[in-house]
Amino acid sequence: MATAPQMPTTHPRWARSPFYFNSASHLLRISREKATNLQELVDALRTCGESSIFQHTFQTLEEHHFINKGFSNDFSHWAFAACNEVELAERLSAIDIREFTSIATLRERLVHIIETYLQKNPRAATRVAMEPFYLMASDLVVVPTPYVARNLEEFAEGIRRVSVHAIYYHFIDARLRLKLNNNDFSVWLELEMDMAQAADRLNRIDIYTSSLEGVRRNILKVVEAEIVRT
Amino acid sequence: MKEKNPERKTASETSKSQVRDQQDPAAKTSAAVDDPVVQESVSAPAPPGGKERRFRQTDLPEHFIERRRHPRISTEQPPPPAPPRLDDYAAIIGKPELDEIRFLARHLRGKTVKMVNSTAVGGGVAEILNRLIPLMNELEIPTRWDVITGGNDFYEVTKGFHNALHGGEYNLTQQIKDIFMSYNEQNRQRMEFADDLFVIHDPQPAGLVRSKSQTRGRWIWRCHIDLSNPHPGVWDFLKPMIEQYDASIFSAPAFTRQLNVPQYLFYPSIDPLSEKNKDLPEEFVNKVCDDFGIDRSRPVITQISRFDRLKDPVGVIEAYKLVKKYVDCQLVLAGGGATDDPEGAVVLQEVMDAAGDDPDVIILNLPPWSALEINALQRASTVIVQKSLKEGFGLTVTEGLWKEKPVVAGAVGGIPTQIIHKLTGVLVHSVEGCAYQIRYLLTHPEFAAQVGKNGREHAKENFLITVNLKRWLLLFQILLGMARPNETI
Numbered sequence: 178m179a180t181a182p183q184m185p186t187t188h189p190r191w192a193r194s195p196f197y198f199n200s201a202s203h204l205l206r207i208s209r210e211k212a213t214n215l216q217e218l219v220d221a222l223r224t225c226g227e228s229s230i231f232q233h234t235f236q237t238l239e240e241h242h243f244i245n246k247g248f249s250n251d252f253s254h255w256a257f258a259a260c261n262e263v264e265l266a267e268r269l270s271a272i273d274i275r276e277f278t279s280i281a282t283l284r285e286r287l288v289h290i291i292e293t294y295l296q297k298n299p300r301a302a303t304r305v306a307m308e309p310f311y312l313m314a315s316d317l318v319v320v321p322t323p324y325v326a327r328n329l330e331e332f333a334e335g336i337r338r339v340s341v342h343a344i345y346y347h348f349i350d351a352r353l354r355l356k357l358n359n360n361d362f363s364v365w366l367e368l369e370m371d372m373a374q375a376a377d378r379l380n381r382i383d384i385y386t387s388s389l390e391g392v393r394r395n396i397l398k399v400v401e402a403e404i405v406r407t
Numbered sequence: 408m409k410e411k412n413p414e415r416k417t418a419s420e421t422s423k424s425q426v427r428d429q430q431d432p433a434a435k436t437s438a439a440v441d442d443p444v445v446q447e448s449v450s451a452p453a454p455p456g457g458k459e460r461r462f463r464q465t466d467l468p469e470h471f472i473e474r475r476r477h478p479r480i481s482t483e484q485p486p487p488p489a490p491p492r493l494d495d496y497a498a499i500i501g502k503p504e505l506d507e508i509r510f511l512a513r514h515l516r517g518k519t520v521k522m523v524n525s526t527a528v529g530g531g532v533a534e535i536l537n538r539l540i541p542l543m544n545e546l547e548i549p550t551r552w553d554v555i556t557g558g559n560d561f562y563e564v565t566k567g568f569h570n571a572l573h574g575g576e577y578n579l580t581q582q583i584k585d586i587f588m589s590y591n592e593q594n595r596q597r598m599e600f601a602d603d604l605f606v607i608h609d610p611q612p613a614g615l616v617r618s619k620s621q622t623r624g625r626w627i628w629r630c631h632i633d634l635s636n637p638h639p640g641v642w643d644f645l646k647p648m649i650e651q652y653d654a655s656i657f658s659a660p661a662f663t664r665q666l667n668v669p670q671y672l673f674y675p676s677i678d679p680l681s682e683k684n685k686d687l688p689e690e691f692v693n694k695v696c697d698d699f700g701i702d703r704s705r706p707v708i709t710q711i712s713r714f715d716r717l718k719d720p721v722g723v724i725e726a727y728k729l730v731k732k733y734v735d736c737q738l739v740l741a742g743g744g745a746t747d748d749p750e751g752a753v754v755l756q757e758v759m760d761a762a763g764d765d766p767d768v769i770i771l772n773l774p775p776w777s778a779l780e781i782n783a784l785q786r787a788s789t790v791i792v793q794k795s796l797k798e799g800f801g802l803t804v805t806e807g808l809w810k811e812k813p814v815v816a817g818a819v820g821g822i823p824t825q826i827i828h829k830l831t832g833v834l835v836h837s838v839e840g841c842a843y844q845i846r847y848l849l850t851h852p853e854f855a856a857q858v859g860k861n862g863r864e865h866a867k868e869n870f871l872i873t874v875n876l877k878r879w880l881l882l883f884q885i886l887l888g889m890a891r892p893n894e895t896i
Contacts, residue, residue, distance in 0.1 A: 200507055204881045205672040207660050228892075243864030244830055258828050308823055311660030313672065316892035318881055320507050340503035 190328045190407060192369040196361075198324040198335045200343040201317050201350060203236060208312040215260060216302040218252070219291050221312055227280040228314035234274050234283060235353070236315045239345040242389035249385060250274075251310075252287060259306040265294045274349070275384065278356045319346070329370070329407070333400045336362075341389040348392060349384060362396065375403045460759055462766035467702070474700025475769050484776040490541045491680040499679050500873050508873065511880040512546035514889050519602040520550040521624075525565065525611035527554045531675070531802075532608050532631055535875075538678050542876055548883075553598055555612045561590040565611045568645075571638035572610065579640040587644075588614055600624070604883055607652075616651045625886040628652040629673070633662040633799060633820070653886055658800050659821040671882060674824065675800045676875040677809060677866070682778035684809055687786060695783035699739070699771060706736040706849050709788040711781055711806070713742045714754040714772070717797045719817070722838050724761045724768060726794070729842035731767070734849045741771040741784055785810050790848050790855070794841050795819055805870045808832065808862035813848045813855040815841055831865040832858060 210225050212218035222230070233251035241248050248254065249270035257266035268290050277283040295302045322339055326332035336344070347361035355364065363376035382395045462472055497505050520543065524532050536552055543550040557565075564586050571577035591614030600618045606627045607615055619626050628649055634642070634657075642664065649655060650666060656673045657663045663670055677684050696703050708727060712718035720740050727738040740758060743751075755772060762768035773780060785791060791807035791814045798820030805825060807814040814832040816822045826832035833848070835841040848855040868874070884890035 200503070202507060202511065202877055202881055204878060204885065207657060207663050207670040207672050209665065211660075240868060241827070241830075241865070243868070244827075244861055248827070248830060254827065258834075308818070309661070313660065316881070316885060318511075318884065318890045318892060320510055322503065322506065338503065340501065340507065342507070343503070 192327050192365070194369050196326040196332060196335070196365045196369070198322045198326070198339050198343050199346055200320045200322050200340055201346040202320055202342070203239075203318070204316045205232070206314040206316060208314050210312040212306070212310040212312075214303050214305055215256070215262070215265070215291060215295060218255075218310055219288055219295070221310075222252075222284060222288050222291070225312050226314055227284070228316070229312045230280050230284050230287070231353070232313045232315040234272070234287075235350060236317075238274070238349060238384065239342065239389070242341050242345065244388065246386060252291075255306070255308075255310045259308040259310070260301070260304065261307075262294070262298075262301055265291065265298075265301070268294065273385065275352060275358060278352055278358060280353065317350070329400060329404045332365075333397060333404065336393060336396055336400065341393065344389050344393050344396070348382075348396070372403060375399055460762065460770075461764055463764040465766050467766050471700045471702055472766055474698065475766060476700075478700060478769075478771055479698035480771070480773060481777070481780070482774065484774075485779075488682065490538060491678070493542055493545050495680055496873050500867070500871070504873065508877050508880065509546070511877065511884065512548060515880060515883055515887075516547045518548055518604065518883065518887065520548060520604045520606065520883070521600070521602040522550065522552045522606045522608065523555060523598070523612045523615060524552075524608035525555050525557075527552075535676070535872075536608075538681070538872055539876065539879070542872070543879070546880075551602075555590070555594040555615075556597075557590040557594075560586050568610055568641055569632065571641040572632055572634055572645075574636040575638065577638045577641060579638070579644065584644060591615060592617075603887065610645055613645060613648045616648055619651055625654075625883075626652045627654050627656060627882070627886070629656045630662070631658060631675075633659075634664050635661050637664070654882065656882075659824055661821075671878075673875060673878050674870050675802055675805075675821075676870050676872045677802060677805050678872045679809060683782050684806060685782070687779070687783055691779075692783045692786050695780050696787050698780075699769060699784075701739060701769060701784075701787060702737060703787060706734060706789040707739060707787055708736055708790050708792055708845060709739040709741065709784055710792045710794065711741050711785065711803050712793065712795070714751045714758060716754055717795060718742075719794045719796050720754065720758045721761045722796075722841070723792055723794050724758065725838045726792070726841040726845060727768065728765075729839065730845045730849070731765075733846055736789070736849065737767040737769060739769045739771065739784060739788070741769075741773055741781065743773050743775055743777070782806075782810075785812065788812055790815060790845050792841065792845065793817065793822070794835065795822065798822055801825065804832070805866055808866040808870070811859040811863040813858045814862060815844045815848070825865065825870065826862075827865070830858070831862040 208225060208229050210221035212221050237251045250272065253266045253269035256262045256269055272286060274283065322343060324335040324339055326335045351361040352358065359380055363380040366372040366379065367376035379396055379399045382392055384392055387395065460476070462475070493505065522536055522540065524536065526533055540550045540552055564583050567577055591612065594612065595615050595618055598615070600622045603624050604627065605624050606629055607613060608629045609631055613628060616626055650668055652668055654669045654671060655666060656671045658673065658675050660672060679685065693703065701707060710720065710723045712720065714720060723740065724738065730736060758770055762770060785807055791812045793801060793804045793807065793814065793816040795801060795817045796819065798817065800821035801816065804814055804816050804822055808825060808831065814826060815835055816826055816832060818834040818836055823834060826834050828834045833844040835844055881890065
C-alpha cells in the first residue's frame with residue numbers, strides 16, 4: 178500500500194488516507210533442489226531459499242486460485258499424488274499460511290511435520306516418488322493499478338474491478354509484508370476508516386474453502402453490508 | 408468467427424467412377440441427394456491409410472456409416488487469418504490483466520529485442536514467434552526476428568544434436584563440432600547485434616553468444632526441448648556456450664540441467680484466438696461432426712495426435728473397448744503425419760487393424776491445415792484423451808483444458824504440470840486406468856464439468872499467450888534492472 182496524501186476527515190465516510198490497489202506479477206525460477214523421496218524433500222526444505230518456500234505455499238494458492246477445495250500447497254499435493262502418503266498429505270494440507278508472518282517459521286513447521294511423520298514411518302523416507310518434486314522460486318514484481326479508494330463505495334468498486342492477482346496481493350501475500358496475521362484491506366478499514374469489526378470479519382474469510390473469486394465475493398459482501406449500515 | 412468456406416474442395420484420391428460404382432442409390436441420405444457439396448464430396452474422399460475399413464452390421468444410420476467410410480476432409484489450405492491485436496484478448500483475460508500487461512510494457516517502450524531461431528516456417532518455435540512478435544511490436548517494444556542460415560551439413564548436424572539431446576545415440580566428432588561452430592560464426596558475422604535484448608532459441612544458434620562481449624544487451628537462451636537425458640558429449644560441447652548467457656528459459660522443471668546461469672520457467676502457451684482454439688459457432692461444430700460422421704447424440708471420446716506409437720493410439724482403442732462394455736460411445740482418433748511420414752502410415756494401419764470393424768471408432772488422417780476442424784472435434788468431445796507414453800509439454804492437453812473439457816492424459820513429460828489429478832483433469836498410467844477414468848467421467852457429468860471448468864481456469868492462468876507475453880515483459884525488466892523482485896515498479 179503506497180503512502181497517501183491526507184484526505185479530509187470531517188465526513189465519517191472519507192478515509193484518512195486512500196487505499197491504492199496494486200497487483201503482483203510473478204516469474205518462476207527453477208531452483209537447483211530436487212527431491213525424489215520424502216527424505217530428500219526434508220533436506221531440500223532445510224536449505225532452499227525462502228522464495229522457494231513462498232512459491233510452494235503462498236504463491237501456489239494464487240496459481241490455483243480457481244480451485245475451491247482439495248488444494249492447499251504443493252508439498253501436500255506431492256505427498257498425496259506422487260508419494261501416496263495420504264496421512265502426511267492431510268497434515269501438510271492443514272497448514273494455514275495465514276498463521277505465518279515469516280517464511281522461517283513456516284519452513285520450520287513444514288520440516289517438523291515431515292520429520293515427525295518419517296519417524297513414525299521410516300520406510301516412507303526413501304521410497305521413490307512417482308514424480309520428482311522440483312523446487313521453484315518466485316520473483317514477484319508489484320504493479321500499480323489505476324484504482325484508488327477514498328471511501329467505502331470506491332473501495333467496493335476497486336474490489337470489483339481489480340484482477341484476482343490484486344486480491345491475492347493484498348489479501349494473502351500481505352501477511353508476509355505486514356508481518357501480521359492480517360491483510361491490507363483489513364488494515365485500511367481499521368486504521369483509515371475506523372471500521373474494526375468489518376476489518377475483523379474480512380480477515381476471517383476462509384481462503385482454503387473458496388476460490389479467489391469467491392474471496393472477492395465474500396469481501397464485497399462485508400464491504401457492501403458496511404456501506405448499507407453506515 | 409469467419410465461417411469455413413462450404414465450397415472448399417474435398418479429397419479425391421478415389422475416382423468418381425469408382426465411388427459411383429460403390430454407391431447404393433437407395434442408401435443415399437436425403438442430404439446427400441439434395442446437397443451439391445455432399446454430392447461432390449461422396450465422390451472424393453479417401454479412407455485413412457488408403458485402405459477402406461469394413462464396418463460390421465449396426466443399427467447406426469447409414470449416413471453416419473457413409474461419412475465414416477468417406478469423411479469429408481478439406482484438401483486446400485485456407486489463407487492464414489490476420490494476427491490478433493492485444494485488445495482482442497480483453498474479452499478473454501479481462502481488462503485488469505490487459506492493463507497489467509500494458510503497464511509492464513510501458514517501461515520497456517523503445518527497448519529493442521532480437522529473436523533468433525533456425526527456421527521461419529514450420530515447427531512450434533516459428534508458430535510461437537509469429538504470434539508473439541506482433542504483440543511485442545504493438546506494445547512499442549521493437550522486436551525483430553532473424554533466422555540463421557546454413558548448408559545441408561549444418562542442418563544434418565543440428566538434427567543429430569536434437570536427437571542426441573533427447574537421449575539418442577550420437578557419434579560426436581571434431582568435424583561435427585567444427586561444422587556447428589563455423590556456421591554459427593558465419594551467421595554471427597552476418598548479423599548485427601545492436602539491440603537491448605537478444606533471445607536465442609534452441610541449440611542451433613547458441614554459438615551466437617560469442618558476440619555478447621561486443622554488445623551492451625542482455626542475452627537469453629530459450630530452450631524449447633527436453634534436456635533431462637541428453638547425450639553427455641553433445642551437452643558438454645554446448646554447455647559452455649549456454650553458460651555465457653545472462654539467463655536461460657525452459658518449458659518444464661524436468662527438462663532442465665544444472666547450469667550456473669538463472670533458469671526461468673516459461674510454460675509453452677496456446678493462443679486462444681488462433682484457428683485451433685478460438686470459439687466456434689455450434690453450427691460449425693455440427694457441420695464438422697456431420698462431415699466426419701460423428702453422432703452428437705452419444706458421448707464422443709477424442710484423441711488428437713499424430714499417428715505415432717508414443718501417443719499410444721492403439722492403447723486408446725483398447726481403453727475405448729473396455730469403456731464400450733458399459734457406455735455406448737464413439738472414439739475419434741484424429742491427427743496427421745501418416746501421409747508424409749512412412750512410420751506414420753505404418754502406425755495408422757496398426758490403428759485401423761486395432762479398430763477392426765467397429766463403426767464407432769472414427770479414424771481421421773487430417774492435413775496440416777485442419778486447425779478449425781480439430782478445434783471443432785475437441786469442442787464436440789465429451790472426454791478428451793491424450794494417452795501419451797512419452798511427451799514434450801503436450802499442448803494438445805492444453806487445448807483440451809482451454810475448451811473446458813475433462814481431459815484424461817498419460818502422466819508423462821509436461822502433462823502433470825497441466826493436469827492436477829482429479830482437479831484439472833485426470834492422470835493415468837495404463838490402459839485399464841484410462842478406461843476406468845473415461846467411464847467415471849462419462850457417468851459422473853457433474854464431476855466432469857467441474858474438472859473441465861478448473862482445467863480451463865488453469866490454462867487461462869498459466870498457458871495462454873498473454874501469460875507468456877507477461878513473463879517476457881517481466882524477464883526483460885528484471886534483466887535490464889528496471890524491476891527488482893518484491894518491489895513496486
